[in-house]
Amino acid sequence: GQNIDQPTEMTATEGAIVQINCTYQTSGFNGLFWYQQHAGEAPTFLSYNVLDGLEEKGRFSSFLSRSKGYSYLLLKELQMKDSASYLCAPMDSNYQLIWGAGTKLIIKP
Amino acid sequence: SAVISQKPSRDICQRGTSLTIQCQVDSQVTMMFWYRQQPGQSLTLIATANQGSEATYESGFVIDKFPISRPNLTFSTLTVSNMSPEDSSIYLCSVPSWSGDYNEQFFGPGTRLTVL
Numbered sequence: 001g002q003n004i005d006q007p008t009e010m011t012a013t014e015g016a017i018v019q020i021n022c023t024y025q026t027s028g029f030n031g032l033f034w035y036q037q038h039a040g041e042a043p044t045f046l047s048y049n050v051l052d053g054l055e056e057k058g059r060f061s062s063f064l065s066r067s068k069g070y071s072y073l074l075l076k077e078l079q080m081k082d083s084a085s086y087l088c089a090p091m092d093s094n095y096q097l098i099w100g101a102g103t104k105l106i107i108k109p
Numbered sequence: 110s111a112v113i114s115q116k117p118s119r120d121i122c123q124r125g126t127s128l129t130i131q132c133q134v135d136s137q138v139t140m141m142f143w144y145r146q147q148p149g150q151s152l153t154l155i156a157t158a159n160q161g162s163e164a165t166y167e168s169g170f171v172i173d174k175f176p177i178s179r180p181n182l183t184f185s186t187l188t189v190s191n192m193s194p195e196d197s198s199i200y201l202c203s204v205p206s207w208s209g210d211y212n213e214q215f216f217g218p219g220t221r222l223t224v225l
Contacts, residue, residue, distance in 0.1 A: 031211060043152070087152070
């Protein structure tokens with residue numbers, strides 16, 4: 001079956017760094033997406049990885065290891081506005097996104 | 110990129126009634142997706158709607174309960190029929206848009222449905 005595992009909730013301090021891990025099992029693989037979703041809003045795209053390694057985009061970076069079925073999202077210089085849910089979504093062989101339940105990130109001053 | 114609007118943004122409905130949600134995209138797209146997201150839960154794909162063909166429903170979702178129309182390449186509707194409180198959820202439409210390297214999925218703002 002297809003399965004996504006990521007922590008339910010994490011807490012971090014403003015200005016700090018946080019890493020949100022995601023492990024996945026899918027039928028085939030065509031890349032992995034990370035989305036941010038603020039409460040009551042639609043998800044918005046953060047990153048896409050299809051090859052192993054680290055993709056950096058400003059304060060956000062995403063890492064992928066296909067052999068381990070593992071990805072993480074790294075957020076640096078945390079700001080209060082980063083309080084949101086972060087959704088890990090690998091794409092299977094049918095190019096369908098498989099959505100994790102998301103990690104709720106709470107930023108404290 | 111794609112800009113997506115949905116109507117209504119929210120509604121409160123009585124048990125047994127039906128609600129039709131509209132999704133409008135600012136560009137022509139072949140595929141449109143309809144998702145449901147219950148409070149604190151993951152996104153669950155209801156169906157994929159391609160223009161000119163019947164929608165493809167995921168396991169657990171049937172056409173009689175969630176009929177979908179796709180009359181053209183910029184518009185789709187999802188109807189939630191014979192509603193029960195268990196249908197209370199956020200309903201989202203989504204479209205893929207080719208960025209040059211990958212198909213990014215863009216989401217509409219969602220329709221928040223409460224069934225009493």
